[in-house]
Amino acid sequence: MPRNIFAEITESSIFKDERFLYPEYIPERLPFRDSQIAEIAHALKPALRGGKPQNLFVCGKSGTGKTVTAKYVLRELEEYTSKAKGIYINCFEFNTRNAILNKLCLSLGRAVPRRGIATDEVYAELLSALKRVSIVPIVVLDEVDQLAGNKTISLLLYDLLRIVEHQDAHIGIIMISNNAELLAMLDSRVRSSLLSREIMFEPYTPVQLKEILKERVKHAFFANVLDNEVINVAAAHAAKHNGDARMAIESLLIAGRLAERENAKKVTLAHLRKAFEQIKPRALQKAAPFLDIHEKKILAILCDHVELFSGKLYRLYCRQAQEPITERSFRKKLNRLAELNLIEAKVVEKGIRGRTRAIKLAQPKEAIKEICNT
Ligand SMILES: Nc1ncnc2c1ncn2[C@@H]1O[C@H](COP(=O)(O)OP(=O)(O)O)[C@@H](O)[C@H]1O
Ligand SMILES: [Mg+2]
Incomplete structure (x- = not known):
């Protein structure tokens, strides 16, 4: 009897588990980010006792690990304590003040209709939701530059900063941006009450990218399926593009898939070069x-x-x-x-x-x- 068609296409001789190369995967370890992890953890420490965490401004170029590091720390925090709760918001997805306040309500267990409710009302809902929970929310505003216009960011931060006046509740704010100048562009009153600490993410060097790739490759690919030099060339290529780790990882994923399609036994430099051409521009x-x-x-x-x-x-x-x-x-x-x-x-x-x-x-x-x- 012929084999089932899915059995044929699902049995890979290349990938052990390609999910380790997906952009949303959060690794167990994040090499070269120890000091940033320690700084973020230190800033959040007061929340463990229900106190006021220090606000943070995280900046650095694309693919330097800002998002994954923030998510990693939130995961650790929630594993350790039930007194604080991480709320991750991607500002591409939630790009107005109303949408973000709404999302915060939802994360605190308060459902508010997404449309047709005035921002002030959503804010009132948020305050009342906070009254009921005795946790410190840590709000991560990722890609914060996307909040259409600096006025939106300023107003939103103003909302979040005055929560403590109304509610005697604490809240931590972590802003993540590619643009290091963003803070300087905010309303000066907001900036001074934000009192945030800046954490820089420098681009990875070729050697660092190589280490990061090796770690992922161990889990994602079967042993010895990558030709010599594939990791080196992928790391060097990404290093040329601002040390973007995402690009490095994605190039291996695409190269692996190309090899698999051809029923090749190995992922070669030729696969990798084709993969470079298929990587989507970052903005897209x-x-x-x-x-x-x-x-x-x-x-x-x-x-x-x-x-x-x-x-x-x-x-x-x-x-x-x-x-x-x-x-x-x-x-x-x-x-x-x-x-x-x-x-x-x-x-x-x-x-x-x-x-x-x-x-x-x-x-x-x-x-x-x-x-x-x-
Ligand atoms: N130190 C690291 N160790 C392992 N993977 C990393 C590391 N830094 C970044 N990555 C991976 O590289 C990709 C891009 O990282 P990301 O956090 O999205 O960058 P940014 O938010 O700065 O643009 C993700 O797949 C992420 O898991
Ligand atoms: Mg990011």
Whole structure:
């Protein structure tokens, strides 16, 4: 009898368990981040006794381990005590003050309808939810630069900072940003009451990337399936791209999958080089999971044009979308896509009709097409 088709494709001779290479996997150990881990833990220590943790501003380039380190520390904290609770928020996903306060309520066991409730009411709900729990929430605002405009960040931080006045409850804030200048751009009153400590994540060196990869490879691949030099070349490649560990790890995942597809016994440098070409640009990779159907539609239209004026783009969009949004909302979407660095919007003078924006893609078309189809 022929073998089941799934048995044939699921029995890998390459991967022992590829999940160890997934971006969301949190390793048992994080080499080269001991001092950052210790600093974060030290700042959170007061929370163990129900006290006020020190607020933190974590910054560094993409792929330097900021997110994974924050999640690692929260996991350790929750394993150790029930007095504090980590609340992780990715600001790509929750990008307004209302959405974030809402998410905080939910994390504290208070369900609030996601739409149609004024921000002040959500805030009142949050205060009352805090009254009922006797824990110190540690709020991680990851990718905090995504909070449309610095005003949003300032207002949100102001909300969080004055919780203690209303409620005599403590709350810890960890902000994570690629942009080291972000704090300096905040409202000065907020900045001074935030009293945050800065923790820098420096890019990894090629040697460090190699160590990180070796550790992952041990769990992800069967012994000896990687050709010599595969790890070295992957580490060197990522080192050239700002020491981005994500890129290093992802290149091995893609290379392994390519080898598997070909039924190859080994992952070779040729697989790895092909993998380098398939790695999505960072801006896309981060934003992709959080794009809505309208944003995807706009991007899809732009894939078919070199450049479009915003009015023409809106008309094309209306023709294609099932339930088009208003022009005002549409302009907001364009602003967001520009902030995400997915499109470029250049203001141009257009004769008597005044100014308009010329819009084009800011990332490779092929990669954009791929996310529009998912
Ligand atoms: N020291 C480390 N040890 C093991 N894996 C790491 C380390 N630093 C980063 N990584 C991995 O590299 C990838 C990128 O890290 P991430 O925390 O997302 O970076 P950032 O948030 O700074 O952009 C993730 O898959 C993460 O697990
Ligand atoms: Mg991150």
